[in-house]
Amino acid sequence: MSTIDLQALIPNNVNLADNRQLQRALEHWQPAFLNWWGEMGPSDFNAKEVYLRTAVGVDASGWASYGYTPMPDYRWGIFMADKEEGRKIGFGENMGQDVWQEVPGEFRSAFRRLIVTQGDTEPASVEQQRLLGHTAPSLYDLRNLFQINVEEGRHLWAMVYLLHAHFGRDGREEAEELLERHSGDVNKPRILGTFNEPMDNWLSFFMFTYFTDRDGKFQLKSFAESAFDPLARTCRFMLTEEAHHMFVGETGIGRVIRRTLEVMKELDTDDVAALRRAGVVDLPTIQKFMNFWFTSSLDLFGSEASSNAANYFANSIKGRPDEAKFADHLERDTRMTITVSDGKGGLMDESITVRNGMNEITRLEYVKDCNVGLTRWNMGIKRAGVDFEFKLPSTRFRRAVGVWAGLHTDPEGNPLSADAFEAQKDQWLPTPADISFVKSLMQRVTEPGKMAGWIAPPDRGINAHPIDYQYVQL
Ligand code: BYC
Numbered sequence: 001m002s003t004i005d006l007q008a009l010i011p012n013n014v015n016l017a018d019n020r021q022l023q024r025a026l027e028h029w030q031p032a033f034l035n036w037w038g039e040m041g042p043s044d045f046n047a048k049e050v051y052l053r054t055a056v057g058v059d060a061s062g063w064a065s066y067g068y069t070p071m072p073d074y075r076w077g078i079f080m081a082d083k084e085e086g087r088k089i090g091f092g093e094n095m096g097q098d099v100w101q102e103v104p105g106e107f108r109s110a111f112r113r114l115i116v117t118q119g120d121t122e123p124a125s126v127e128q129q130r131l132l133g134h135t136a137p138s139l140y141d142l143r144n145l146f147q148i149n150v151e152e153g154r155h156l157w158a159m160v161y162l163l164h165a166h167f168g169r170d171g172r173e174e175a176e177e178l179l180e181r182h183s184g185d186v187n188k189p190r191i192l193g194t195f196n197e198p199m200d201n202w203l204s205f206f207m208f209t210y211f212t213d214r215d216g217k218f219q220l221k222s223f224a225e226s227a228f229d230p231l232a233r234t235c236r237f238m239l240t241e242e243a244h245h246m247f248v249g250e251t252g253i254g255r256v257i258r259r260t261l262e263v264m265k266e267l268d269t270d271d272v273a274a275l276r277r278a279g280v281v282d283l284p285t286i287q288k289f290m291n292f293w294f295t296s297s298l299d300l301f302g303s304e305a306s307s308n309a310a311n312y313f314a315n316s317i318k319g320r321p322d323e324a325k326f327a328d329h330l331e332r333d334t335r336m337t338i339t340v341s342d343g344k345g346g347l348m349d350e351s352i353t354v355r356n357g358m359n360e361i362t363r364l365e366y367v368k369d370c371n372v373g374l375t376r377w378n379m380g381i382k383r384a385g386v387d388f389e390f391k392l393p394s395t396r397f398r399r400a401v402g403v404w405a406g407l408h409t410d411p412e413g414n415p416l417s418a419d420a421f422e423a424q425k426d427q428w429l430p431t432p433a434d435i436s437f438v439k440s441l442m443q444r445v446t447e448p449g450k451m452a453g454w455i456a457p458p459d460r461g462i463n464a465h466p467i468d469y470q471y472v473q474l
């Protein structure tokens with residue numbers, strides 16, 4: 001068991017007090033972080049008491065405590081899952097050897113790049129969500145937004161700790177730059193595409209927490225396999241917090257659908273204009289938002305064939321999610337098939353090495369996981385007697401990274417000319433009119449227990465409190 005120091009300036013279970021130099025460096029970064037939070041974090045709510053959970057340890061039975069706190073006083077801490085004695089490397093050419101407590105010199109730049117990319121997404125998401133507090137559909141939702149925001153802040157701390165502790169001066173410089181790039185900034189944008197997309201409405205927020213936080217889940221699971229043990233342990237603990245983010249997405253989308261179904265029943269109609277007049281989001285518009293955020297998130301897995309990914313796997317740097325469930329952990333001469341364009345408007349199989357295909361393998365696992373929620377939502381629609389089914393588009397649709405980047409297909413993945421795509425895209429992706437309609441619904445509701453008209457209440461409150469609990473003291 002690790003010792004947990006909750007009284008320290010930076011709460012931690014990594015024995016920070018034993019390494020004065022590292023402690024001082026992190027205490028020096030702390031005011032820069034708080035300054036960033038004040039400037040780029042949730043706007044205008046920093047003085048309010050929010051009912052938040054705070055990570056206080058890594059015990060499965062009781063790792064969090066709940067209570068009111070203003071967000072800037074949140075105890076952002078550094079926590080790693082407990083060390084597994086005798087842990088061995090589980091994949092790649094170093095398989096079977098002891099895991100590494102330090103980064104081997106030859107892999108330093110690879111690890112640095114991966115940790116920086118992971119770290120960059122965390123504050124990026126907080127920046128994207130900065131203004132959503134003003135239009136929260138309920139106090140319950142407002143609190144969940146802020147809970148996610150403070151935890152993404154803690155995830156940034158997790159990566160900054162690794163940079164400071166294992167990458168010396170380079171690491172400290174990277175940690176500063178993590179606060180200098182900003183979501184959507186034309187001069188200094190965030191590294192990955194999705195994290196520069198504007199997020200100005202709660203339907204997008206729920207889609208993001210369902211689809212994009214789920215990329216986080218799969219990337220963290222891949223890192224949890226890493227031979228670099230501090231990275232693996234850090235990510236294993238981050239996954240416990242991640243579960244709530246995806247819960248907010250899944251239940252959020254589910255509640256929007258449920259409310260729409262109620263009004264469809266009341267008015268006995270599926271007419272889009274009538275439903276919009278009644279103040280709910282019609283199901284086809286929800287599908288379009290899904291198409292947008294799902295495909296954007298597919299790009300986050302990288303190219304279908306990637307020599308970077310092969311190199312990470314071969315050197316035991318980054319594994320597959322749940323590596324243990326695969327039969328072959330070396331994949332030395334194995335091959336797999338991907339679907340590419342034949343350059344004549346058709347499809348063609350291409351054989352690549354499994355090592356080169358690691359991004360695609362992870363992406364396909366992700367797609368399976370995304371479908372779990374759709375199955376649940378579709379069951380609700382069927383039970384309501386409505387003839388409609390949500391469907392995830394093909395992984396070839398609307399891609400900006402990989403072998404389908406710059407090519408056009410319909411949502412089923414059939415190749416299309418640019419003109420044909422242009423002519424039909426308004427049926428598949430949110431139009432400016434769809435977005436402004438959704439935005440027009442975003443009216444703030446602050447009375448405990450009340451919900452905006454476009455979303456159903458949750459099934460239950462937080463930490464056994466009722467739904468009408470004062471989750472934020474405004
Ligand atoms: N946008 O060889 P390839 C989360 C670049 S989410 C823009 O296929 P690789 C969270 C790529 O950098 C989890 N550029 O890539 C969620 C490369 O550039 P260069 C985030 C992109 O390296 C919600 C080039 O394209 N964690 O935690 O195999 C809220 C060729 O790429 C994109 C990670 O991503 C893109 N979408 O794989 C809060 C884990 N995709 O070298 C938090 C760390 C690729 O040609 N990152 N490029 O200039 C990685 O493991 C890998 O970097 C990637 C890409 C999987 C992202």
Ligand code: FE
Pocket residue numbers: 122151152155216
């Ligand atoms: Fe995160």
Ligand code: FE
Pocket residue numbers: 152213216242245
């Ligand atoms: Fe998250």
